[in-house]
Amino acid sequence: MLGRAFEPAFLQRLDNLVLGIKRARTVRLGRRALGRVQGSGIELESFKDYSEGDDLRFLDWNSMARLDTLYTKSYRVERETEVSILIDASASMGLPVKDDKFGLARVIGAALAYVALGENDPVRLISFGGPRGQLAYRATEFFRRRESYGSFRPMLTEIRCAGATEMPFAVEQFLNQRRPPGVAIVISDFLVPSSVYKSAFSHLMAARYEIKAIQVLGSREASGSLGPGAYRLRDCETGDIREVTITPTVAEACRRRLDNLREELQVHCAGHGISYAAAVGAQNLEDFLVRELPRLGLVR
Amino acid sequence: MGFLTPLYLLSGLSIGALILIYLTARSRSTVEVSSLLLFEEAQISVSKARFLKLDLLFWLEAAALLLLSLALAGFYLKMAPQPTGHRRHALVFDLAAGMGAREGRHTRLDEARRQALAMVNAAAPGERFAVVSYAAQAEVERYFTADLSSVRTAIRELRPYDVAAAPAGLAAALMRVRDADQIDLFAPRLPPGAGSLNRLDSARLHYHQIGTDQNNVAISGLDPGVPRVSPGHCTVRNMSTQAVLAEVEISLNGRGVDRVSMILDPHAQANIRFGPLPTGGVVQALIGTPDALAADNSRYAFAAGSRSLKGVVISPDAGVRDDLARVLRAVDPGSIVVAGAPGQLTPTLIARSLGSDQPDIAIIHDSPAGGVRAGAELFIFPPLGGEFPIKATLPVSQMDDRTDLGPLTRPLLLGPTRNLSIPEWMNPVAHGTAPNRSGLLTLAASGVSAHGPQGVLAFDVRGHRLMDPDMLDTLVLTIDLVKSLTGPHEVRIVPTGAYVTFPAAAPVAIIEPDGSTVKAGPGYGGLIRFRPLYAGRYQISAGPRRETVYANYFDAAESELTVKPASENGAPLSKVIDLDSGVRARRIQPLTTALAALALLAFLFESALLIGRALRGGVSLV
Numbered sequence: 012m013l014g015r016a017f018e019p020a021f022l023q024r025l026d027n028l029v030l031g032i033k034r035a036r037t038v039r040l041g042r043r044a045l046g047r048v049q050g051s052g053i054e055l056e057s058f059k060d061y062s063e064g065d066d067l068r069f070l071d072w073n074s075m076a077r078l079d080t081l082y083t084k085s086y087r088v089e090r091e092t093e094v095s096i097l098i099d100a101s102a103s104m105g106l107p108v109k110d111d112k113f114g115l116a117r118v119i120g121a122a123l124a125y126v127a128l129g130e131n132d133p134v135r136l137i138s139f140g141g142p143r144g145q146l147a148y149r150a151t152e153f154f155r156r157r158e159s160y161g162s163f164r165p166m167l168t169e170i171r172c173a174g175a176t177e178m179p180f181a182v183e184q185f186l187n188q189r190r191p192p193g194v195a196i197v198i199s200d201f202l203v204p205s206s207v208y209k210s211a212f213s214h215l216m217a218a219r220y221e222i223k224a225i226q227v228l229g230s231r232e233a234s235g236s237l238g239p240g241a242y243r244l245r246d247c248e249t250g251d252i253r254e255v256t257i258t259p260t261v262a263e264a265c266r267r268r269l270d271n272l273r274e275e276l277q278v279h280c281a282g283h284g285i286s287y288a289a290a291v292g293a294q295n296l297e298d299f300l301v302r303e304l305p306r307l308g309l310v311r
Numbered sequence: 312m313g314f315l316t317p318l319y320l321l322s323g324l325s326i327g328a329l330i331l332i333y334l335t336a337r338s339r340s341t342v343e344v345s346s347l348l349l350f351e352e353a354q355i356s357v358s359k360a361r362f363l364k365l366d367l368l369f370w371l372e373a374a375a376l377l378l379l380s381l382a383l384a385g386f387y388l389k390m391a392p393q394p395t396g397h398r399r400h401a402l403v404f405d406l407a408a409g410m411g412a413r414e415g416r417h418t419r420l421d422e423a424r425r426q427a428l429a430m431v432n433a434a435a436p437g438e439r440f441a442v443v444s445y446a447a448q449a450e451v452e453r454y455f456t457a458d459l460s461s462v463r464t465a466i467r468e469l470r471p472y473d474v475a476a477a478p479a480g481l482a483a484a485l486m487r488v489r490d491a492d493q494i495d496l497f498a499p500r501l502p503p504g505a506g507s508l509n510r511l512d513s514a515r516l517h518y519h520q521i522g523t524d525q526n527n528v529a530i531s532g533l534d535p536g537v538p539r540v541s542p543g544h545c546t547v548r549n550m551s552t553q554a555v556l557a558e559v560e561i562s563l564n565g566r567g568v569d570r571v572s573m574i575l576d577p578h579a580q581a582n583i584r585f586g587p588l589p590t591g592g593v594v595q596a597l598i599g600t601p602d603a604l605a606a607d608n609s610r611y612a613f614a615a616g617s618r619s620l621k622g623v624v625i626s627p628d629a630g631v632r633d634d635l636a637r638v639l640r641a642v643d644p645g646s647i648v649v650a651g652a653p654g655q656l657t658p659t660l661i662a663r664s665l666g667s668d669q670p671d672i673a674i675i676h677d678s679p680a681g682g683v684r685a686g687a688e689l690f691i692f693p694p695l696g697g698e699f700p701i702k703a704t705l706p707v708s709q710m711d712d713r714t715d716l717g718p719l720t721r722p723l724l725l726g727p728t729r730n731l732s733i734p735e736w737m738n739p740v741a742h743g744t745a746p747n748r749s750g751l752l753t754l755a756a757s758g759v760s761a762h763g764p765q766g767v768l769a770f771d772v773r774g775h776r777l778m779d780p781d782m783l784d785t786l787v788l789t790i791d792l793v794k795s796l797t798g799p800h801e802v803r804i805v806p807t808g809a810y811v812t813f814p815a816a817a818p819v820a821i822i823e824p825d826g827s828t829v830k831a832g833p834g835y836g837g838l839i840r841f842r843p844l845y846a847g848r849y850q851i852s853a854g855p856r857r858e859t860v861y862a863n864y865f866d867a868a869e870s871e872l873t874v875k876p877a878s879e880n881g882a883p884l885s886k887v888i889d890l891d892s893g894v895r896a897r898r899i900q901p902l903t904t905a906l907a908a909l910a911l912l913a914f915l916f917e918s919a920l921l922i923g924r925a926l927r928g929g930v931s932l933v
Contacts, residue, residue: 103345112345202346232349237342246347253347258927265349272348 012114012293013167016121022160024301028310030127031286032092032194032221058082092193093153094127094134095185096120099199099227100149101140101176102247110229113172115293116198119225121160121167122300123196126310128157132193136163138170139181147177148184175248176203182211192219201226201276209279216283223286223309226276230292232269237262315385315901323380326373333369368917375913382906390900398438399455401488402427402462404469405481405498405521407446409869411471412499412525412603419522420471423497426519427466430495431459441488446472446844447808449483455491472844473606474808475866476500485516497521499874525872526551528575528598529607530559531865535594535614536586540644543614545583545596549575550870558599561585563614564592570599591616593802593861606807606846607870611861613798620646620797621665623683626676626691627652634777635674635691638786642793653678672797676772687764687796691789692729692771699767700732708770710743710754710784715791715806717867723784725770728754736760736812736838737767741788755788757795759838761814764800766792801857805843807864812840819853824862 015021061070061081071082098120104113120136127134133153140147151166178199185195195215201208201224208224215222241256255261273289280287288307290299304310314320344350404410404427410420431440442452442465453465481501488494493515499522527550536543549555554576561569561583569585588594591614598608620643624635632650639646649656649664661683662668673685677692693699708728712718725743730752733739737758742751757766768789770776777786798804805811818832819839824847831839843849843862851858 106343106345200345202348204348229345232345237344243341244347244350245341245343247343247345249347251347252341253350255350260927261350268349268351 012111013117013121015296016118016125016167017161017164021122021297022125024297025122025125026129028126028300028305029130030094030123030132030194031305031308031311032132056085058084092132093190094124094132094194094196095137095150095190096124096127096134096196096198097137097139097181097185098170099140099176099178099197100138100170100172100174101199102173103176103200103202104140104227105172106247107229107231110231111293112200112227112229112232115290115296116200116225116227117167117170118293118296119227119290119300120196120198121163123310124154124163125157125160127194128154128160131155136166137181137185138166139177139184140172140174147174148181150185176207178203178207178211179214182214186214186218193221194223195220196223196225198225198227200228200232202272205272205275205279208276212279212283212285216285222280222283224276224280224288225309226273226287226289228269228273228289228291230294232291312386312388313899314381315387317384319383319385320380322383323377325380326376329369329372329376333366368920371913371917371920375910375917378906378910378913382903382910385901385903386906387899387901397457398435398493399441399491400430400434400438401441401443401455401491401494402430402466403481403484403488403494403496403498404442404444404466405446405476405496406444406469406471407476407869408471408473408604408606408864408866409476409499409872410521411473411606412522412527412872413605414523414525414603418471419499420469423519423521424466424469426521427495427497428463431462431466434459441491442466442469443484443487444469445476445480445484447474447477448480449487451487472807473846473862473864474844475869491515493517495519499872500868520874522872522874524552524874525603526553526555527602527604527607527870527872528555528557528600529604529865529870530596530598530610531580531607531867533594533596533610533612533863535588535612537644538586538588538591538614538616540587542584542586543588543594543612545585545610546580547573547575547583547598548580548867548870549578550867550872552577552873554579555602556600559583560597560599562595562597563588563590565595568594588614590614593859603872604870606864607866609846610863610865611804611848613794613802613804613861615643615794615798619643620672621667621670622646622648623656623661623665623670623673623685624648624650624676625653625656625673625678625681625683626650627678628676628773630775631676631691631772634772634775635676635789638777638789638793639672639674642790642797653681656681656683658682658684672793674793684762687766688762689766689768689789689792689796691768692727693731693767693769698765699729699734702730702732704729705745705748705752708743708745708752708754710741710770710788713741713755713788714739714809719784723782725754725782725785726774726776728752728770731756731767731769733767734758734760736840737765738810738812740766740792755792757792759800759813761838764796766796768792801859803858803860805860805862807843807846807862809862810840810842811849811860812838813851813853813858815839815853817854819851822850822852824848 058071061083065083069084071084074080074082098116104116124134124136133155135151135153137150149170151163154162176199212222237257239257239259244253244255277287286307286309288304288309404423410418410423412419434440437457439455439457440453440459440462441455442462444450444452452469453462456462485494495517497519499520529548529550530545531548532546534544545559545561547557547559554574556572556574558570558572560567568588571583573581575581594612594614596610602608620639622639624632626632626635636648636650639648647665649661661670670685672687672689673683674689674691677694679694679697690698695701705728708725710719710723710725728745733753733756737756739753739756741755743754745752754769755767757764776782777789803811815833818830821829821831821841823829824845831841833839843860846862846864849860849862851860
């Protein structure tokens with residue numbers, strides 16, 4: 012499935028999308044530039060009548076010579092928002108196997124990276140989780156141009172889903188790099204106790220990151236992959252065992268439980284200004300990227 | 312509780328198959344899921360491993376199979392007897408010699424009768440009584456009847472025998488009345504090995520110990536000696552805890568020979584020497600002083616006359632021939648003995664040597680009879696294919712007791728021994744045991760067949776075993792057998808309780824010591840077999856033929872008239888008989904139908920559960 016992320020036709024549909032970043036209304040000196048403010052940019056934004064006190068460096072001398080009127084040029088400010096896309100590579104992303112949640116997560120991550128690169132923002136991919144004994148946190152360098160998009164491919168190809176969902180650990184590693192705050196897109200199934208992602212989100216918000224949470228679920232996630240019958244279920248991350256007899260009642264209870272988990276995450280995101288989107292099943296990938304994400308404002 | 316057809320318990324193996332199926336089903340395949348959070352609402356606890364799971368269906372099936380297995384095996388319970396409305400009361404009397412002991416003007420049996428009659432007189436309406444007696448064996452005088460007059464008659468007609476009580480007799484008596492609601496046992500003591508009744512006193516069995524301590528003197532042995540050759544000996548024992556005066560009179564053929572008075576210390580024994588007797592005949596020793604038990608105050612013995620015993624000894628072993636010839640000379644110093652190897656002695660040679668057509672006795676050791684006929688025959692270590700069927704030849708055996716004298720002072724180790732099938736007309740004389748062989752071994756037996764008196768010794772006497780001082784009992788046994796075989800046919804001395812056989816073609820009249828006459832007819836093999844139960848003289852009349860049997864009684868335990876508490880009598884009675892095994896005492900109630908019904912119920916309940924599951928979750932869950 013990952014191959015789709017590098018298909019020209021697929022990328023062509025993403026060309027027109029722009030990452031929906033909430034711009035700051037004001038810029039404080041000494042702080043990073045966010046928002047359209049007058050500044051020392053190179054892209055002309057508009058003209059306005061000269062007012063006393065305006066910087067004479069922005070006076071349009073050509074207009075004054077031709078029209079004998081003083082106009083001041085305003086430029087779009089130089090801005091650079093770092094986009095970090097964190098992909099959950101824990102074991103739960105590999106299950107159910109047929110759903111290929113991890114493939115879906117990688118494609119979404121790659122697609123969003125491609126979209127972000129369209130704005131020349133620095134973009135990097137980060138994976139967390141992985142086989143025991145290996146690095147649970149892995150990141151690419153920042154890329155700023157779409158021509159560099161192919162540089163994400165080796166990492167996306169190499170990462171494997173295994174181990175536990177170490178989201179707080181990944182966030183801690185991420186913040187330890189002391190980068191200027193930007194956009195953090197967390198792609199995960201979020202099938203962890205809510206305290207786990209709440210803790211991670213709170214750290215990111217404290218560091219003034221704009222968070223976008225994308226929940227990737229399989230269409231067989233709940234009990235869809237298990238027909239009626241008796242099973243011994245093993246949690247792929249904790250190893251806990253539970254013997255369950257799946258009946259329609261139990262299956263319905265499981266679906267209800269999944270809905271509750273999703274709703275809890277959604278409510279938490281809404282309450283903390285975190286953009287949330289859920290991708291259920293790989294078959295709706297393009298709809299999700301082209302229609303669902305713009306609808307939710309994650310992209311425009 | 313028990314099983315009518317225990318073999319069907321094998322069907323219980325089906326439970327094992329069920330457990331196997333259950334365990335196989337339990338070993339459900341492990342499925343990895345992304346998170347157990349999704350299954351929290353399944354309301355099932357999480358654990359690393361569980362070995363026991365309460366599965367109602369499994370337990371229902373297991374219970375149903377178990378119930379069916381028990382039903383197939385015929386499981387039953389022993390239930391309390393259904394009330395019949397009539398109480399069954401058994402009166403068991405010891406009729407051994409000790410019950411005949413006099414205590415003042417009455418005997419112990421009189422006291423037992425008095426107590427029993429009091430019970431009968433106080434009987435509740437409808438109460439049924441049984442009267443059972445035992446001594447050497449059990450006898451039902453009256454089975455449960457409500458006719459109290461016949462019960463009283465049966466009690467009054469009880470007479471003590473001059474024999475010792477046997478544990479088997481008591482066991483048999485209790486077995487006969489095991490279905491009684493109450494058993495009253497009247498006895499001065501329990502037979503050796505019967506033991507205490509303390510545990511059972513609280514149950515249905517009530518033991519009434521009869522009698523008080525009494526003095527008794529008994530004649531325990533009488534050896535007439537050899538007339539005009541060796542003196543005789545009479546052994547007198549004081550069975551009391553006090554010194555007593557005893558006056559003993561020895562008579563020969565009814566004429567007094569000697570009279571001795573003595574004072575015997577408590578539990579002392581004295582030997583009275585008399586004679587040698589002037590002639591042969593029946594010798595009687597009689598205690599003249601009165602004591603509690605009269606049966607052991609008289610004893611008979613037979614002294615062979617002065618005739619020269621003519622004997623033939625046949626053996627392939629020269630040493631054995633020599634030893635057996637010495638035995639015959641010991642029995643009768645004037646005897647004439649011809650000895651030889653098998654085949655050496657022809658009837659003509661024997662007749663010429665002995666001066667008689669027929670010898671008095673032929674002792675044949677490890678050889679066929681070879682046509683030799685004698686007045687009596689003693690076979691020693693008979694060969695295969697000879698007169699007696701041989702089951703096996705044992706390399707070693709041990710003689711433990713003699714039926715007439717009781718247990719030996721110490722077991723006697725014997726050499727090679729034939730395990731013989733003793734004919735019915737023979738009475739065992741000595742018993743023993745053999746290694747790796749259960750049950751008693753008959754080592755010596757004697758009896759009277761149609762050919763005359765015959766005896767057999769099953770053990771080999773090679774290697775001068777008869778002359779070995781350490782094996783004196785074998786010599787005594789052999790001499791006693793020879794004496795009994797060569798004694799006069801018309802006079803026999805036997806212990807009371809022993810079987811006496813004699814050939815007869817027609818019914819005979821037997822006059823007992825008290826003068827009563829009983830009739831007896833010939834049985835298997837044309838032999839009459841009877842058992843003298845009273846000490847004294849029995850006269851048997853078979854047409855013109857007359858025989859006299861003298862029965863001697865002595866039993867050290869029975870003649871001891873000191874009353875001991877029941878608790879000192881040894882092993883518990885429960886080892887003798889299990890009263891709870893009675894048919895009526897415990898009614899067998901088969902539970903087949905109930906068990907099958909319960910199994911069916913379990914199956915129905917299981918089916919209902921499965922239907923419920925199917926309705927709720929589909930057939931795939933069933």
